[in-house]
Amino acid sequence: AIERVNERPTLAADRRGVVHAAWTDLRARDADTNIMYARSENAGASFGPNHQLDDSRTGFDVDHDTPTNQWHPTMALDHGRLFVAWQDDRLGNDDVFFTSSTDAGTTFAASERVDDTGAGRSTQTRPSLAIMGRGARRRCVVAWEDDRDGTRDVWLARRPCGG
Numbered sequence: 001a002i003e004r005v006n007e008r009p010t011l012a013a014d015r016r017g018v019v020h021a022a023w024t025d026l027r028a029r030d031a032d033t034n035i036m037y038a039r040s041e042n043a044g045a046s047f048g049p050n051h052q053l054d055d056s057r058t059g060f061d062v063d064h065d066t067p068t069n070q071w072h073p074t075m076a077l078d079h080g081r082l083f084v085a086w087q088d089d090r091l092g093n094d095d096v097f098f099t100s101s102t103d104a105g106t107t108f109a110a111s112e113r114v115d116d117t118g119a120g121r122s123t124q125t126r127p128s129l130a131i132m133g134r135g136a137r138r139r140c141v142v143a144w145e146d147d148r149d150g151t152r153d154v155w156l157a158r159r160p161c162g163g
Contacts, residue, residue, distance in 0.1 A: 005025070005026040006023050006024070006025050006026075006036075007023065007024050007071075008023060008024040008071055008072055008073065009021060009022070009023040010023070010073050010074050010075045011075070012075040012076060012077035012082060013043075013077070014077055014080070014104075017040075017041070017042060017043035018040065018041055018104060019039070019040040019043060019044045019047075020037070020038075020039055020040075020075060020077065020082055020104075020105050021038050021039075021040070021047065022035055022036065022037045022053055022073040022075055022084060022086075023035070023036055023073065024036075024070070024071035024072070024073065031067035032056075032067035032068050032069050032070075033069045033070060033071050034052045034053075034054055034056065034057075034070050035052065035053045035054040035070045035071070035073045035084070035086050036050045036051065036052055036053060037050060037051060037052075037053035037084075037105065037108075038050035038051075039104075039105045053073075053084060053099070053108060054070040054086060054088065054097065054099075054111060055099075055108075055110060055111050056068055056088065056090045068088070068089050068090040069088075069089050070087070070088045070089075070090070070097070071086065071087050072086055072087040072125065072126050073086040074086070074127050074128050074129040074142075075129065076129045076130055076131050076140065077104075078131045078138065078140075078161055080102075080103075080104045081100060081101065081102055081104070081161060082100065082101040082104055082105050083098070083099075083100045083101075083129055083131070083140045083159075083161065084098070084099050084100070084101075084108070084129070085097065085098045085114060085127040085128075085129045085142045085144075086127060087124070087125050087126065087127060087144075088111075091113075091119075093121055093122070093123055094123040094124055094125050095113055095114075095115050095117070095124050096113070096114040096115045096124045096127045096144045096157075097111045097112065097113055097114060098111060098112055098113075098114045098140070098142060098159060099111040099112070100140075100161075114127070114142050114144075114157045114159070115144065115146065115155065115157065116157070117146070117148050120148060122146060122147050122148035123146070123147050124144045124145070124155070125144060125145045125146075126144060126145050127142055127143065127144040128142070128143045128144070129141070129142050130143075131161055133161075138160070138161040139158040139159065139160060139161055140158065140159045140160075140161045141156060141157075141158050142156070142157050142158075142159070143155070143156045
């Protein structure tokens with residue numbers, strides 16, 4: 001059996017009993033953590049196979065690239081669409097990344113960086129995600145802690161959620 005360290009779980013569920021779970025996962029004492037995802041069709045009684053949700057390993061060369069950490073996931077579910085944000089240091093310091101699934105967790109879009117700090121050395125940590133508005137005006141709102149101004153402040157970004 002492979003040793004795992006799982007932490008910082010987050011859940012989202014719909015009225016039909018579909019439960020989405022994501023968590024920070026360190027497997028087999030790997031050099032990095034990732035965001036893992038699993039889905040239950042029976043109100044959490046059992047879950048299907050889990051898989052890596054973040055795409056930090058895309059193009060990753062184990063012989064030359066530095067391992068990175070992805071953690072602190074947060075999720076929101078809206079009309080069958082699943083949205084996930086997390087803390088990610090793949091660019092050299094902690095940033096906030098975001099992805100979505102239009103098929104309720106079967107596949108996820110390529111992740112995008114949410115914060116707007118560029119290549120600066122500030123850190124963005126502990127994101128939180130919510131849905132606001134209706135119809136075409138519906139937005140995914142991501143908030144996080146940010147030290148870009150020398151103090152820990154809360155920053156916010158919005159993304160369209162679809163109609």
